[in-house]
Amino acid sequence: MRTPIIAGNWKLHKNRAEAAELIRQLASMVQDAEATVIIAPVFTTLESARIALEGSNIALAAQNCSCESSGAFTGEVSASHLIDVGCSHVILGHSERRQLFGETDDLINRKISAAQQSGLHTIFCIGETLEEREQDQTLDVLRTQVTEGLAGLSTEQMQDVSIAYEPVWAIGTGKTASTEQAQDVHSFVRGMIFSLFGQQTSERVRILYGGSVKPENVDSLMAQQDIDGALVGGASLKAEDFARIANFRAVN
Ligand code: PEP
Numbered sequence: 574m575r576t577p578i579i580a581g582n583w584k585l586h587k588n589r590a591e592a593a594e595l596i597r598q599l600a601s602m603v604q605d606a607e608a609t610v611i612i613a614p615v616f617t618t619l620e621s622a623r624i625a626l627e628g629s630n631i632a633l634a635a636q637n638c639s640c641e642s643s644g645a646f647t648g649e650v651s652a653s654h655l656i657d658v659g660c661s662h663v664i665l666g667h668s669e670r671r672q673l674f675g676e677t678d679d680l681i682n683r684k685i686s687a688a689q690q691s692g693l694h695t696i697f698c699i700g701e702t703l704e705e706r707e708q709d710q711t712l713d714v715l716r717t718q719v720t721e722g723l724a725g726l727s728t729e730q731m732q733d734v735s736i737a738y739e740p741v742w743a744i745g746t747g748k749t750a751s752t753e754q755a756q757d758v759h760s761f762v763r764g765m766i767f768s769l770f771g772q773q774t775s776e777r778v779r780i781l782y783g784g785s786v787k788p789e790n791v792d793s794l795m796a797q798q799d800i801d802g803a804l805v806g807g808a809s810l811k812a813e814d815f816a817r818i819a820n821f822r823a824v825n
Pocket of ligand 1: 582739743744745746783785786804805807808
């Protein structure tokens with residue numbers, strides 16, 4: 574049995590007071606969720622979010638971290654700083670980091686290694702653009718992202734990595750991959766983990782779906798055999814919507 578993960582990526586939204594208020598609303602709504610519930614607020618609100626989360630079953634994630642541990646790296650935040658502020662998880666390789674900030678598979682790989690060394694659980698994002706899908710390159714793109722992003726990781730380190738399949742064309746667009754499209758890709762990715770890390774790791778790894786997940790589509794997505802959770806952007810900013818997603822009912 575793989576415990577599902579429902580993670581909210583707050584992106585560049587919510588100041589400290591707004592974050593604390595959203596956490597206050599969410600905490601009671603997700604207390605019985607049968608999933609690991611995670612929120613990823615803005616860096617500067619992590620400390621106050623950790624305090625607001627006390628007594629809840631919601632874990633704290635960052636949306637990024639440096640591949641460096643310390644030194645002359647102006648503007649960076651290291652994995653150990655994230656542990657220090659109370660994070661247990663970090664989102665790495667998000668398509669916005671890849672597309673808007675030029676993050677490469679190699680850089681993401683080094684970030685994942687740094688996160689593993691500090692004891693953070695990584696949610697590693699992969700996904701193809703619309704152009705790549707239309708040119709039938711989806712599986713090639715994902716193969717490269719997975720192989721290069723996870724290069725050099727041991728089977729043991731993989732225990733602390735989850736993967737989020739987020740088709741770029743479905744992020745923030747209101748378009749969701751069909752349950753069949755998502756299941757096909759998730760099954761392919763699990764097969765890749767099998768060939769890279771063996772059967773046990775492939776059966777254990779959580780593969781989340783992300784891309785316009787909403788209360789209306791979460792149940793059918795979560796009913797798919799290889800979909801083990803959701804990475805949620807827009808809908809994670811409203812307590813009722815995110816709580817409904819966290820309290821999904823898997824139905825066909
Ligand atoms: C995301 O940013 O990871 C995401 C999936 O966003 P949205 O749910 O808004 O599509």
